Amino acid sequence: MNLAQAIAYFLREAVQNLLVGWRVALVAVFSIAVSLLTGGGFVLISGNVARLLDEWTERARLVIYLEEGVTPAEREALEARLAAAPAVETWEEVDSRAAAARLADSFPSLAPLLEEQGSVPLPASVEARVDRRSSRGEEWGLWLSELAALPGVEDVDDDEDWIRQMEGFAGIAGTAGLALGGVLMAAAILTIASVVRLTVYNHREEVATLRLVGATEFFIRGPFYAEGLLQGLLGGTLALGGLLALHGWARATLPGVAGPEGPLGRFLAPQESVALVVLGGLAGLVGAVLSLRRESLGVSETGENPLDI
Amino acid sequence: MIQFFHVTKRYPNGQIGLEDVTFRIPRSQFVFLTGASGAGKSTLLKLIYRGLLPTVGQILVNGRNLASIPRRKVPYLRRTIGTVFQEFRLIGRRTVLENVSYLPRILGASPRQRRQVAEEALDRVHLKDRIDDLPEHLSAGEQQRVAIARALVSRPEILIADEPTGNLDPDLSREIFGLFREVNEAGTTVLLATHDRHLVEEAGGRVLHLAGGRLASGGDEVGGGGAPGVDS
Numbered sequence: 001m002n003l004a005q006a007i008a009y010f011l012r013e014a015v016q017n018l019l020v021g022w023r024v025a026l027v028a029v030f031s032i033a034v035s036l037l038t039g040g041g042f043v044l045i046s047g048n049v050a051r052l053l054d055e056w057t058e059r060a061r062l063v064i065y066l067e068e069g070v071t072p073a074e075r076e077a078l079e080a081r082l083a084a085a086p087a088v089e090t091w092e093e094v095d096s097r098a099a100a101a102r103l104a105d106s107f108p109s110l111a112p113l114l115e116e117q118g119s120v121p122l123p124a125s126v127e128a129r130v131d132r133r134s135s136r137g138e139e140w141g142l143w144l145s146e147l148a149a150l151p152g153v154e155d156v157d158d159d160e161d162w163i164r165q166m167e168g169f170a171g172i173a174g175t176a177g178l179a180l181g182g183v184l185m186a187a188a189i190l191t192i193a194s195v196v197r198l199t200v201y202n203h204r205e206e207v208a209t210l211r212l213v214g215a216t217e218f219f220i221r222g223p224f225y226a227e228g229l230l231q232g233l234l235g236g237t238l239a240l241g242g243l244l245a246l247h248g249w250a251r252a253t254l255p256g257v258a259g260p261e262g263p264l265g266r267f268l269a270p271q272e273s274v275a276l277v278v279l280g281g282l283a284g285l286v287g288a289v290l291s292l293r294r295e296s297l298g299v300s301e302t303g304e305n306p307l308d309i
Numbered sequence: 310m311i312q313f314f315h316v317t318k319r320y321p322n323g324q325i326g327l328e329d330v331t332f333r334i335p336r337s338q339f340v341f342l343t344g345a346s347g348a349g350k351s352t353l354l355k356l357i358y359r360g361l362l363p364t365v366g367q368i369l370v371n372g373r374n375l376a377s378i379p380r381r382k383v384p385y386l387r388r389t390i391g392t393v394f395q396e397f398r399l400i401g402r403r404t405v406l407e408n409v410s411y412l413p414r415i416l417g418a419s420p421r422q423r424r425q426v427a428e429e430a431l432d433r434v435h436l437k438d439r440i441d442d443l444p445e446h447l448s449a450g451e452q453q454r455v456a457i458a459r460a461l462v463s464r465p466e467i468l469i470a471d472e473p474t475g476n477l478d479p480d481l482s483r484e485i486f487g488l489f490r491e492v493n494e495a496g497t498t499v500l501l502a503t504h505d506r507h508l509v510e511e512a513g514g515r516v517l518h519l520a521g522g523r524l525a526s527g528g529d530e531v532g533g534g535g536a537p538g539v540d541s
Contacts, residue, residue, distance in 0.1 A: 001417030009414070206400050212358070213412045213459070214388035217381070 006222060013223035014230050017199050025231055028188070028195040028287075032235025032280050033242065035184030040243045040268065040276050042177020047272070048264045049170040056163055062088070062128040064147065065155040070124070074152030081147060082128055087140065091128035099125065123154060130158070185283055188235070192287030196228050200291065225288045232284020236277035243268070243276075310336050311357060311467065311498065316366030318352050318522075326352030328522040330366075334500065336466075339493040340527075341509045342502040344519035350502040353519065354469050357500070358390045359383050371466055388412060391460030391468040391497075395475035397452045399444040399459075405431070406440045409459045430458040434488055450481035457488055467498045474505060482508060 001009070018025045064078065075093075082088045094102070099122040104111040140160075148156040200207065210220050247267050250258035258264045268276065311334040318326035327349045334340050342350050355361040356368055359375050368375045371389060378386055399408050409430055410423040418426065424440075431437045434454040444452055453473060460468055470489065474482035486501075486508055493499040503509065509516060517527040 001415060005417050205398065206403075209398055209400060210411060210415075211384075212387060212392055212398075213415070214384040214386075214463070215411070215415045216384045219415055 001219070006219065007226075010222035010226035011230070014226035017203075017223065017227050018230060021195075021199060021202070024195050024198060025227075028192045028231045028284075029235045029238060031184075031188040031191040032232055032283055033238035035181060035188045035283075036236055036239035036276055036280050037242045038184055039177060039181025039279075040239055041246075042173060042181060043272060043276075044243065044247070044266075044268055045264065046170055046174040046177060047268070048266050049166065049173060051266060052263055053163065053166055053170060056159065056166070057132050060130055060132050060159050060163065062130050062144075062156070062158045064126045064128070064153055065123045065157070066125060067152050067154045068123065070152035074150070078126065078147075078150055078153065081150065082126070085143060087130045089129045089131055091126055093124065093126050095124045096122050099123070132160075132163070185279075189283050189287040189290065192228050192231055192284050193291035195231065196224050196288045197291040199227060200224055221292050224292055225285060228284040228286075228288025228291075229281050230284065232287070233277060233281040235284065236280020239280065240268075240273055240276050310334065310369070310371060311500070312367075312369040313353075313356075314367040314369075316356065316363045316368060318349075318356060318361060319364045325522045326361075327356070327363075327519075330519075330522075330524045332517060332524060332527070334498060337493065337496050337498055339490070339499045339514055340501070341512070341514065341516045342500055342519065343504060343506075343509060343516055344525075345504065348519040349522040350519055351471055352522075354392075354471050354500070354502055357467070357469055358387055358392060388463050389466050391457075391463065391465035393453070393456050393460050393468070393470040393473045395472035397444075397449075397456045397476075399452055399455055401444055403443075404440070405436070405442050405444065405447070405455050408444065408455055409440075409462055411459065412463045426462055427458070430462040431455070433461055433491070434458045449476055450484060453477060453481075453485055454488065457485070457492075461492060465497060467500070468492055469500045469502075471502045472504070473501065474503065474508065479507075483511075486512065 066075075066078075079091075082091050103122065144156055144158065147153065207220055244267065247258060247264075250264065254262070256262055311332075313330050313332050316330045317328050320326060330349075330353065342353065344350050352361065356363055356375075357370060359378065362376065370386065373386065375386070406424060406427050409427040410418070413423045413426050428437055428440060431440055434457050436451060436454045436458065439447060439451065439455075444455065447455065453476075457473075460470075468489070473489070474485050477485060482505065489499050489501060490512075515527060518525045
C-alpha cells in the first residue's frame with residue numbers, strides 16, 4: 001500500500017468511526033471549538049488593540065499649552081528647545097482660534113456654546129510630533145519637566161502615559177488569552193485523547209485481528225491519528241465559524257465598537273484564520289498520539305494487556 | 310519449519326507457561342498439540358507468531374530466529390503464518406469479504422483484487438456464496454470456515470489453530486478438521502491445538518503432548534508418521 005492509498009484508507013476509516021461514534025466525537029469537537037473560540041477571541045481583541053496602538057503611536061503628539069500673554073522671546077526659547085530635542089520631529093503652533101475650530105469640528109454639539117461665549121476660552125499651543133522610540137525613559141521625563149518649567153508654558157501633555165496604559169492592557173489581554181486558551185486547549189486535547197482511546201477500545205478486536213494478519217503499526221494506528229486530526233480540524237473550523245458569526249453579530253449590534261472603523265473592527269487575518277483551524281488539527285493529532293501510546297494498543301509482548309493478542 | 314530449543318516462558322506474575330520445551334516440526338507436517346487446559350498450548354502457539362517472546366531458549370520459524378526479528382518486522386513474519394482460534398475472532402460489522410481480505414487491503418490490493426483473492430480463499434472452505442454476508446448471519450461452522458479462509462488468504466507456510474473445533478459439534482468438528490487436512494495436503498505446515506481426544510485418535514499422526522508446561526511426548530519425533538501430508 002503506497003502512502004496515498006494509506007492516507008485515503010485512514011481518512012475513510014476515520015470518517016466511518018466518527019459517524020458511528022458521532023455523539024462522543026461531537027463532545028471532542030465542541031471542546032476543541034470552545035478552546036479555539038476563546039483563544040481566537042483574545043487574538044482578535046489583542047490584534048485590534050495592537051492595531052490601535054500602532055495608529056496612536058504613529059500619531060503620538062506632544063502638546064505644549066502656552067500662557068495667554070506669552071512673549072515672542074519666550075516662543076523662540078521654546079522652539080529652540082524643541083529644535084534641540086532629537087525625539088521631536090516636527091511642530092506647529094495652534095492658536096486659540098484654530099483650537100476652538102478643531103473642538104467645534106470634533107464635537108459639533110459644542111459649537112453653539114463656543115459661539116455664545118464670544119471670547120475664545122481655549123489656550124494657544126504648540127503641537128509636536130515625536131518619535132516614540134527616542135521619547136521614553138527618565139531622560140525624556142526630565143526633558144518634559146524642564147519644558148513645562150519654561151517661561152510662557154502653562155502645561156505640557158504627551159500621549160505617553162495613555163499609550164503605555166494601553167500597551168499594558170494589550171499585554172495583559174494577550175497573556176490572559178494565551179493562558180486561558182492554553183488551559184482550554186489542554187482540556188480539549190485530553191478530551192480528544194479519551195475519545196480516540198474509547199474508539200480504540202471499541203475496535204480492540206479489529207486491532208488484534210489486524211495485528212494477527214500482519215498489519216504494521218502505521219497501518220493500525222493511522223485511522224486513529226486521522227480521527228484525532230479530523231476532530232481537531234472540525235473543532236477549528238467550528239471555532240472560526242463561531243468567531244465570524246460573533247463578530248458579525250457585534251458588527252450589526254455595536255457598530256461603534258465592531259464596525260469597520262471601530263476599535264474591534266478588524267477580523268482575523270486570513271493567515272490567522274487558517275492558523276486557528278490548523279491549530280485545531282494539531283491539537284487533535286496530539287490528542288490521538290497521546291491516546292495511542294504503546295501500552296494502550298497492547299503492543300507489550302508480555303501478554304497481560306487486555307488489548308494484546 | 311518450526312524449531313523450539315529449550316524454550317521456557319515465564320510470565321511476569323511468576324506463572325510458568327512453558328518449561329524447557331524442545332521440538333522440531335518439518336515443513337508440510339500435520340501435528341496435533343494436545344494437553345489439558347493450562348498445559349501451555351496457547352502459550353506455545355503465541356510464541357510461534359511472536360505474540361510472546363520466550364524467557365529462555367530459541368525459536369526458529371522458517372529458518373528465522375524469532376528473538377532476532379525487530380518488532381517492526383514482526384508483521385512480515387505474521388503474514389507467513391495463518392492463525393485460527395476457537396472463538397473465530399471475526400469482526401461483526403464487517404462482511405465476510407472484508408473479514409477475509411484484511412491482508413490484501415493492508416498490501417494495497419484494489420477492491421477487485423481483494424474480492425478475487427477472498428473468493429479464492431472462501432472457495433477453499435466451500436463458502437464462496439456467502440461472501441457478502443455479515444458474520445452474524447452465518448452458523449458457527451460457517452464462521453469458523455470464514456476464519457480459516459482469512460488465515461489462508463495469504464497462502465501461509467504455516468497454519469496454527471488454537472482449539473478451532475472447541476465451539477463446534479462433532480460433525481462440524483470433523484468437517485473443519487477435513488479443511489485443515491486439505492490445507493496440509495496442499496503443502497502448508499499445520500499445528501492444531503486441541504483437547505478433542507477422539508479427533509486426534511481418529512486422525513492419527515504426530516502429537517505433541519504438553520503437561521504442566523512441559524513437553525510430555527512427541528518432541529523427539531521428527532517427520533512423524535501416518536498423519537496426512539506428513540513431512541517433505
